Amino acid sequence: xxxxxxxxxxxxxxxxxxxxxxxxxxxxxxxxxxxxxxxxxxxxxxxxxxxxxxxxxxxxxxxxxxxxxxxxxxxxxxxxxxxxxxxxxxxxxxxxxxxxxxxxxxxxxxxxxxxxxxxxxxxxxxxxxxxxxxxxxxxxxxxxxxxxxxxxxxxxxxxxxxxxxxxxxxxxxxxxxxxxxxxxxxxxxxxxxxxxxxxxxxxxxxxxxxxxxxxxxxxxxxxxxxxxxxxxxxxxxxxxxxxxxxxxxxxxxxxxxxxxxxxxxxxxxxxxxxxxxxxxxxxxxxxxxxxxxxxxxxxxxxxxxxxx
Amino acid sequence: xxxxxxxxxxxxxxxxxxxxxxxxxxxxxxxxxxxxxxxxxxxxxxxxxxxxxxxxxxxxxxxxxxxxxxxxxxxxxxxxxxxxxxxxxxxxxxxxxxxxxxxxxxxxxxxxxxxxxxxxxxxxxxxxxxxxxxxxxxxxxxxxxxxxxxxxxxxxxxxxxxxxxxxxxxxxxxxxxxxxxxxxxxxxxxxxxxxxxxxxxxxxxxxxxxxxxxxxxxxxxxxxxxxxxxxxxxxxxxxxxxxxxxxxxxxxxxxxxxx
Numbered sequence: 071x072x073x074x075x076x077x078x079x080x081x082x083x084x085x086x087x088x089x090x091x092x093x094x095x096x097x098x099x100x101x102x103x104x105x106x107x108x109x110x111x112x113x114x115x116x117x118x119x120x121x122x123x124x125x126x127x128x129x130x131x132x133x134x135x136x137x138x139x140x141x142x143x144x145x146x147x148x149x150x151x152x153x154x155x156x157x158x159x160x161x162x163x164x165x166x167x168x169x170x171x172x173x174x175x176x177x178x179x180x181x182x183x184x185x186x187x188x189x190x191x192x193x194x195x196x197x198x199x200x201x202x203x204x205x206x207x208x209x210x211x212x213x214x215x216x217x218x219x220x221x222x223x224x225x226x227x228x229x230x231x232x233x234x235x236x237x238x239x240x241x242x243x244x245x246x247x248x249x250x251x252x253x254x255x256x257x258x259x260x261x262x263x264x265x266x267x268x269x270x271x272x273x274x275x276x277x278x279x280x281x282x283x284x285x286x287x288x289x290x291x292x293x294x295x296x297x298x299x300x301x302x303x304x305x306x307x308x309x310x311x312x313x314x315x316x317x318x319x320x321x322x323x324x325x326x327x328x329x330x331x332x333x334x335x336x337x338x339x340x341x342x343x344x345x346x347x348x349x350x351x352x353x354x355x356x357x358x359x360x361x362x363x364x365x366x367x368x369x370x371x372x373x374x375x376x377x378x
Numbered sequence: 379x380x381x382x383x384x385x386x387x388x389x390x391x392x393x394x395x396x397x398x399x400x401x402x403x404x405x406x407x408x409x410x411x412x413x414x415x416x417x418x419x420x421x422x423x424x425x426x427x428x429x430x431x432x433x434x435x436x437x438x439x440x441x442x443x444x445x446x447x448x449x450x451x452x453x454x455x456x457x458x459x460x461x462x463x464x465x466x467x468x469x470x471x472x473x474x475x476x477x478x479x480x481x482x483x484x485x486x487x488x489x490x491x492x493x494x495x496x497x498x499x500x501x502x503x504x505x506x507x508x509x510x511x512x513x514x515x516x517x518x519x520x521x522x523x524x525x526x527x528x529x530x531x532x533x534x535x536x537x538x539x540x541x542x543x544x545x546x547x548x549x550x551x552x553x554x555x556x557x558x559x560x561x562x563x564x565x566x567x568x569x570x571x572x573x574x575x576x577x578x579x580x581x582x583x584x585x586x587x588x589x590x591x592x593x594x595x596x597x598x599x600x601x602x603x604x605x606x607x608x609x610x611x612x613x614x615x616x617x618x619x620x621x622x623x624x625x626x627x628x629x630x631x632x633x634x635x636x637x
Contacts, residue, residue, distance in 0.1 A: 123485065145487055149394040153485035158478020163411050175403035176486035178393030200477065215482060222390040247383035253390055 074137055076101050076223045076254035077122055082131035084117050084278075091117040093278035095131075099271070101222070104245060104255040106269035108262070108364075110372050114278035115258040116156060119225050122256065123153050136223060149177070152221035154212045156228050160200040166207075167196045170214055177219030186214045191240070205232035213241060217248065224248060226257040230264060242267055262365040272364070276372045289367050296335040300354040301327055302347060314346050315339060335359050394487035401492055401499070408500025412466065413507075421566075422461045422504055426454040426512055429576070434519045440577060443607060451516040452602030455535055456575050458508040460595055462501055463542025464549075465566045471497070471550030472558030498543060505539050523606075530605035537619040538598035544626035545594065551634035569595040578603065591615075594622045 077099040084092040092114040099105040107115045120126035122135050124143030133140060138147050160169045167187060174180035187196055190210040195203055203211065209232045216224055226245070230238045245268050248255055259265055265272050266286045274282040274289075282289055304326035311321050311331075319333035331343055340359065347354040412418060433439060433450035442449040474480065483493050509532075513521075523531075550558050570576055572586065574596025579587045590596030591614065601615035 125481075125484065143484065145394065145489060148485065149487035150392040151485075155478065155481050155485065158476075159482035160477060161407070161411055161479050162473050162477045163414055164407065168407055168410065172403050172407050173482070173486055174395075175399050176395050176488045178395050179391040180395075181388075212482075216485075217388065219486070220388065220391040222392055243382055248388045250383075251386060251388040251390070253388055 075099060075134075076136060077105075077256055078132075078134040079118070079122065080132040082118065082121060082133060083129045084114070084121060084126065085129045091278055092121070092128075095275065095278060095280055097273050097280070097283070099223075099254050099256050101254050102249060102252040103270040104249050104257065104268050105271045105273065106265035107256065107258040107273050107275060108260075108265050108368060109258075109275040110260075113275045113372075115275060116227055117278075118275070119227050119256065119258060123151065123225055124148070149219075150222050152216035152219060152224040154216035154224070154226045154229055156231075158208075159212050159215065160208075162201040163199045165197050165199060166192050166203070166211055169200065169211065170218060173215040174218045179220055180218050181220060183214075183218065186218060189244075190214050191237075206234060206237050209233060210237065210241075213244070217244075221253065223254045223256070226255060228258055228260065230259070230261065238264070262363065262368055266364045274368060274371055281371045282367065286364055290364055296333070296359065298331045298335045298340065298343060298357070298359050300329050300343070300347075300357040302329060302352045302354055303327060306350065306352070311343065311346050314342050397489075397492065400488050401496060404488070404492065404496030405499030405503070408496055409503040411470070412462075412500050412504050415466075415470075418466045418470075422458060422466055423508060423511060426458040426461070426508065427515060429457065430454040430512060430515055431519070433576075434516075441581060442578075443603075445520065445607075447516055447519045447521045448606040448608075449603050451512065451521055452531075452604075452606045453575060453599055454512055455509070455531070455602050456538060456595065456599035457570060458512060459505070459535060459538040459598060460542050460566060460569060460575070462504045462508065463539045464546040465562045466504075467497070467501060467543055467546030468550035468558050468562040469555075471547060472553070472555035472562075475551070476555040494547070497547070501539065501543055505535070509535060521606075524608075527605045527608060530611050531602055534598060534601045534605065534611060534615070534619070537616065537623065538594060538602075541594040541598070541619045541623040541626070544623045544630055547634065548626045548630035551630055569593065573599075575599045592618055594619055597622075 075098045077097065079095060079097045082092050082095045083090070095114065095118060097105065107118060109115050117126060121128050121133060122140055124140035124147060127141060135147060136150055138144065140147055167183065170183045170187065174183050187193055190213065192207060192210055192214070195207050200208065209229070213226070213229060216226065230241050233241065242264070245255055245257070257268070269286060272284065272286055272289055273280055304323065306323070306329070308321045308323065312319060315331070319331060319339070321329065321331045323329050333339065344354050344357070430450050433442065433453060434447045549561060572582060572590070573593055574582070574590035579590050579596050579600055582590060591600060597615040597618035601611040605611050
């Protein structure tokens with residue numbers, strides 16, 4: 071495996087007639103790693119992935135995929151990558167096995183299609199025509215098509231959007247196994263949990279730009295305030311609590327009986343809060359110390375209004 | 379966390395499959411799908427078959443030269459090529475595009491020319507079945523072919539399938555699937571009755587008769603009836619079919635949408 075990144079995107083710009091879908095985006099994915107491209111609808115995730123797959127032309131910027139320029143989707147590149155597009159991808163009347171066999175025939179050393187069908191839980195619908203499959207079954211077939219050719223690099227565009235929790239965990243296990251075996255995975259997702267569970271690197275995009283990048287750990291700890299939440303009888307006088315805490319800590323009662331202390335929560339602060347409750351003769355219940363979740367980071371960066 | 383997959387299961391080992399195998403599997407899939415589609419089978423086989431028997435046995439239906447079965451065979455072979463090459467092909471491609479098939483195939487190592495070749499291969503398989511079945515039933519109805527007319531007829535069948543196939547790819551590859559469905563069926567119906575297929579061109583009113591000779595339907599049906607009745611095909615018919623095939627093929631190659 072070469073030391074060169076599997077995917078390298080520098081200052082990518084994609085403009086359509088009136089809109090700019092991607093506006094100066096950078097990312098790098100190394101072999102054997104998983105990169106999650108996270109962003110609201112219309113952020114430019116799919117456009118970026120399609121440029122890397124070679125299906126969409128770019129307006130400006132440098133893109134290298136497995137050491138090649140992907141523009142025009144050359145056969146030499148398509149033979150080495152696996153692609154799971156967002157939705158669709160078969161003859162309406164084709165059966166699961168026939169479709170997977172067709173895609174497998176395009177590869178030199180495909181995985182065993184029978185095994186893959188069984189692994190992805192598609193046996194029960196292997197004889198149904200594609201258009202009769204549920205959204206989740208279609209998505210699992212699409213994933214099978216993406217990995218059947220033993221690619222070095224896999225693009226998964228929202229791989230779990232139609233799946234139930236079992237299906238989602240199956241796909242997560244599969245992505246982890248791909249990573250363990252040295253396959254590079256670039257996935258897009260709306261699900262923060264998915265990015266947190268799978269990704270070595272997360273790139274949050276909005277309006278075609280990178281608004282944050284790093285490991286899930288880095289993103290959730292950097293510049294973030296910790297919070298400590300607990301439950302106790304409503305109406306406690308919090309000015310007294312703030313008296314026993316160091317300078318700069320804030321406390322508030324949200325819904326009655328739900329208290330939050332924000333600031334750097336270390337063992338001393340935790341002890342001070344519970345000791346103060348004890349002195350009031352109250353039991354602090356359901357005590358939780360929380361760092362920001364990736365979802366908090368995401369919403370802070372991209373705003374809370376709905377995107378169309 | 380245990381993944382349940384043995385290490386090394388997905389170790390990369392990429393590469394393009396052999397062209398021969400891609401072509402074989404793709405053509406097989408296309409053929410299977412063409413044969414599975416019951417509406418398409420009705421269109422491509424049952425209607426021509428019914429028409430062959432009807433035109434041969436029912437004297438008063440359409441005025442045809444003797445032996446009636448020879449002329450009727452020419453008519454239904456032209457109809458069969460239009461059904462398979464144009465209508466079925468266009469509708470199948472339109473819906474395949476809607477379901478994202480072209481995108482899927484474009485993401486594999488299969489070359490684009492091979493995707494088109496596979497489609498034509500599937501079409502050819504249906505054409506062979508049509509020719510065998512219709513020819514067999516015509517024999518049973520009293521058709522006695524000679525080698526010369528058979529050769530010319532097969533040449534025209536190939537040219538006709540090519541011309542209609544190119545037009546089918548052009549239509550199916552360029553507009554929305556539901557629009558393809560409407561256009562392909564309307565054109566089939568119109569050409570069947572006033573395109574020189576069922577009603578011979580010389581029985582059509584006025585200028586329409588000479589106009590339909592410039593359409594693939596008229597050129598193919600008239601050419602086939604000529605050769606099956608013992609004549610040679612007019613050069614004009616061959617040229618018309620070639621021009622439609624080449625021009626529509628070239629335009630389809632440029633306009634075919636992969637999504």
